[in-house]
Amino acid sequence: xxxxxxxxxxxxxxxxxxxxxxxxxxxxxxxxxxxxxxxxxxxxxxxxxxxxxxxxxxxxxxxxxxxxxxxxxxxxxxxxxxxxxxxxxxxxxxxxxxxxxxxxxxxxxxxxxxxxxxxxxxxxxxxxxxxxxxxxxxxxxxxxxxxxxxxxxxxxxxxxxxxxxxxxxxxxxxxxxxxxxxxxxxxxxxxxxxxxxxxxxxxxxxxxxxxxxxxxxxxxxxxxxxxxxxxxxxxxxxxxxxxxxxxxxxxxxxxxxxxxxxxxxxxxxxxxxxxxxxxxxxxxxxxxxxxxxxxxxxxxxxxxxx
Amino acid sequence: xxxxxxxxxxxxxxxxxxxxxxxxxxxxxxxxxxxxxxxxxxxxxxxxxxxxxxxxxxxxxxxxxxxxxxxxxxxxxxxxxxxxxxxxxxxxxxxxxxxxxxxxxxxxxxxxxxxxxxxxxxxxxxxxxxxxxxxxxxxxxxxxxxxxxxxxxxxxxxxxxxxxxxxxxxxxxxxxxxxxxxxxxxxxxxxxxxxxxxxxxxxxxxxxxxxxxxxxxxxxxxxxxxxxxxxxxxxxxxxxxxxxxxxxxxxxxxxxxxxxxxxxxxxxxxxxxxxxxxxxxxxxxxxxxxxxxxxxxxxxxxxxxxxxxxxxxxxxxxxxxxxxxxxxxxxxxxxxxxxxxxxxxxxxxxxxxxxxxxxxxxxxxxxxxxxxxxxxxxxxxxxxxxxxxxxxxxxxxxxxxxxxxxxxxxxxxxxxxxxxxxxxxxxxxxxxxxxxxxxxxxxxxxxxxxxxxxxxxxxxxxxxxxxxxxxxxxxxxxxxxxxxxxxxxxxxxxxxx
Numbered sequence: 001x002x003x004x005x006x007x008x009x010x011x012x013x014x015x016x017x018x019x020x021x022x023x024x025x026x027x028x029x030x031x032x033x034x035x036x037x038x039x040x041x042x043x044x045x046x047x048x049x050x051x052x053x054x055x056x057x058x059x060x061x062x063x064x065x066x067x068x069x070x071x072x073x074x075x076x077x078x079x080x081x082x083x084x085x086x087x088x089x090x091x092x093x094x095x096x097x098x099x100x101x102x103x104x105x106x107x108x109x110x111x112x113x114x115x116x117x118x119x120x121x122x123x124x125x126x127x128x129x130x131x132x133x134x135x136x137x138x139x140x141x142x143x144x145x146x147x148x149x150x151x152x153x154x155x156x157x158x159x160x161x162x163x164x165x166x167x168x169x170x171x172x173x174x175x176x177x178x179x180x181x182x183x184x185x186x187x188x189x190x191x192x193x194x195x196x197x198x199x200x201x202x203x204x205x206x207x208x209x210x211x212x213x214x215x216x217x218x219x220x221x222x223x224x225x226x227x228x229x230x231x232x233x234x235x236x237x238x239x240x241x242x243x244x245x246x247x248x249x250x251x252x253x254x255x256x257x258x259x260x261x262x263x264x265x266x267x268x269x270x271x272x273x274x275x276x277x278x279x280x281x282x283x284x285x286x287x288x289x290x291x292x293x294x295x296x297x298x299x300x301x302x303x304x305x306x
Numbered sequence: 307x308x309x310x311x312x313x314x315x316x317x318x319x320x321x322x323x324x325x326x327x328x329x330x331x332x333x334x335x336x337x338x339x340x341x342x343x344x345x346x347x348x349x350x351x352x353x354x355x356x357x358x359x360x361x362x363x364x365x366x367x368x369x370x371x372x373x374x375x376x377x378x379x380x381x382x383x384x385x386x387x388x389x390x391x392x393x394x395x396x397x398x399x400x401x402x403x404x405x406x407x408x409x410x411x412x413x414x415x416x417x418x419x420x421x422x423x424x425x426x427x428x429x430x431x432x433x434x435x436x437x438x439x440x441x442x443x444x445x446x447x448x449x450x451x452x453x454x455x456x457x458x459x460x461x462x463x464x465x466x467x468x469x470x471x472x473x474x475x476x477x478x479x480x481x482x483x484x485x486x487x488x489x490x491x492x493x494x495x496x497x498x499x500x501x502x503x504x505x506x507x508x509x510x511x512x513x514x515x516x517x518x519x520x521x522x523x524x525x526x527x528x529x530x531x532x533x534x535x536x537x538x539x540x541x542x543x544x545x546x547x548x549x550x551x552x553x554x555x556x557x558x559x560x561x562x563x564x565x566x567x568x569x570x571x572x573x574x575x576x577x578x579x580x581x582x583x584x585x586x587x588x589x590x591x592x593x594x595x596x597x598x599x600x601x602x603x604x605x606x607x608x609x610x611x612x613x614x615x616x617x618x619x620x621x622x623x624x625x626x627x628x629x630x631x632x633x634x635x636x637x638x639x640x641x642x643x644x645x646x647x648x649x650x651x652x653x654x655x656x657x658x659x660x661x662x663x664x665x666x667x668x669x670x671x672x673x674x675x676x677x678x679x680x681x682x683x684x685x686x687x688x689x690x691x692x693x694x695x696x697x698x699x700x701x702x703x704x705x706x707x708x709x710x711x712x713x714x715x716x717x718x719x720x721x722x723x724x725x726x727x728x729x730x731x732x733x734x735x736x737x738x739x740x741x742x743x744x745x746x747x748x749x750x751x752x753x754x755x756x757x758x759x760x761x762x763x764x765x766x767x768x769x770x771x772x773x774x775x776x777x778x779x780x781x782x783x784x785x786x787x788x789x790x791x792x793x794x795x796x797x798x799x800x801x802x803x
Contacts, residue, residue: 084482151528
């Protein structure tokens with residue numbers, strides 16, 4: 001078990017290292033922030049001066065080694081745009097991203113699971129078709145559109161919710177729905193497939209033949225057995241929700257790391273981007289490890305196999 | 307862990323609630339696309355940052371509503387000789403920490419920017435300055451390396467920082483907790499989220515118009531406009547023309563606009579590709595229907611221009627003729643140059659109006675050329691546009707402003723040999739703009755710029771497309787006159803009675 005855990009950690013470290021290297025190289029070859037920082041009228045000489053002062057005139061590999069050297073000492077470097085430590089900048093945005101991810105996850109699971117269960121249980125009925133339309137909508141409407149539509153209806157027309165920004169829980173409602181919609185559909189579909197699969201098995205027929213109600217069979221047996229694939233999806237979705245909120249964060253002026261990532265890439269604020277990439281890689285690794293543990297907790301066979 | 311997060315979330319919500327409850331009439335809320343990169347006024351040069359920090363800091367000199375340079379911290383100034391400029395400094399100004407603003411602080415602010423150790427992006431604006439020194443507590447002497455006529459225009463952008471405080475807390479400390487002498491004090495800066503300011507009750511120019519001012523970072527323009535409609539924001543800038551037109555009938559919003567010093571222009575590569583032939587460049591100039599672009603795409607928020615420059619700019623001249631729309635002549639010139647069907651690469655990025663780019667593409671194609679649009683992100687665009695001529699595309703558009711209202715800040719960087727933007731070289735043009743840069747004689751300078759603009763008309767390394775308008779959406783109860791240099795001083799705004 002320990003050996004396996006160490007192996008997984010090493011794998012994770014190698015992939016994180018690969019990711020930061022690729023991002024570093026790609027970003028540096030597509031221009032540096034100097035031209036974006038100076039006023040339009042700066043002369044060639046002045047641009048070169050600033051580039052030199054900021055160290056962007058060094059060969060990429062020198063900058064890369066310097067970066068790795070700093071990293072080994074726990075120094076993530078400075079943002080050239082904000083003139084502050086890159087790590088602190090990203091960290092200050094993390095609570096917003098987590099808050100939004102939790103909101104979206106509540107929407108996704110709170111709506112997705114019941115919808116999936118109902119669709120599996122009432123297969124072939126009008127209810128399933130109606131719910132399928134909901135799932136399809138959640139899956140196919142792009143967030144930049146659903147976001148603006150939500151704002152237009154609930155903020156501009158009805159004045160129920162604030163249009164954008166952060167604050168009390170009312171600010172969280174629309175971004176959570178916009179961000180959670182896609183995950184909701186994924187949860188609903190996966191739950192439905194897993195349950196339909198289980199419902200067709202012999203033990204369900206046997207249980208029903210014994211005279212148990214459908215309700216009891218579903219709640220006592222089917223749900224537990226359908227949980228494994230749903231947990232896998234949940235782990236992936238948490239990663240997605242934490243890392244993939246760029247558009248929602250932009251539309252709702254939600255100051256999370258997705259928005260910061262886009263702005264930092266656009267302004268070539270290299271070291272901030274690197275911290276974000278590191279963080280997101282870490283989140284993906286952590287959630288997939290957490291999912292492994294969750295399997296073991298739910299399914300004794302997995303525990304035995306190790 | 308989850309419980310901790312939930313608690314954090316809840317706490318964040320509770321903390322933010324009182325801010326919302328604040329009386330809206332007390333607070334002016336301005337939505338900007340981005341937060342200030344830094345609140346240290348010397349560490350960046352971008353519109354969102356200075357829109358915010360200029361309310362915290364005072365400027366040495368400023369411009370009045372008519373665009374004239376007028377006193378602010380300096381009461382008057384005079385040239386001792388061509389390279390020495392003396393300023394008298396007010397003696398009744400205090401910083402927010404109670405310390406007095408003196409000539410020492412003014413000299414320190416200038417010397418700080420021109421010190422290479424600060425790595426200030428504003429260095430280029432002040433680099434002609436050799437040094438600044440306080441000759442008495444109320445007198446500052448600025449020495450330039452050579453005569454520099456745009457000096458005052460550049461000093462409009464100088465924010466004064468407190469020397470003693472800054473030296474005490476250091477650059478990092480100052481950036482986190484800036485102290486200025488302006489009409490507003492910093493209350494709270496949540497990086498990337500919002501900046502909250504409160505009125506400086508002892509401000510030397512009088513009581514500021516709002517008790518609180520909040521700047522919010524709202525990246526999406528549709529969201530900014532929704533904020534405006536719901537009253538969550540009182541002022542937003544850069545309203546796209548089509549949105550401005552549709553908002554005109556909305557009683558919950560007023561549209562404010564002004565013709566600015568900014569000029570929309572098209573650059574043409576005179577050193578590489580088909581546009582190396584002056585006839586092709588002239589053809590493109592003739593192919594463009596300025597009025598058509600302004601009416602159809604800018605919804606009238608623009609004015610035709612004859613040159614790359616607009617009336618608020620020193621050096622502007624109406625004596626140089628523009629290129630009138632003449633598609634037949636354009637086709638003729640293309641034929642004459644044997645350039646029919648030649649590939650014109652149109653460089654652009656999402657920072658530029660895509661509809662405008664496509665309309666121009668159509669117009670250029672109508673002249674018999676074959677235009678291909680290459681769109682990249684802004685960093686890549688600038689790298690190519692300001693790089694090697696062979697790789698700088700054939701044409702590109704831009705919206706130029708030096709925020710200094712002087713032709714020196716426009717055509718010098720755009721076309722002077724050796725400038726990163728110039729894909730053009732003409733010794734006569736260089737001589738004219740160099741001469742205009744090295745004398746303080748205004749009549750002499752105007753003559754030089756007229757010569758320079760005449761040369762540009764013949765060579766067409768670029769043409770003016772329109773004088774840009776600044777378009778703002780505002781709360782209908784707000785009174786404010788936007789300015790040609792696009793500054794947003796809260797001190798100039800007020801609620802209507």
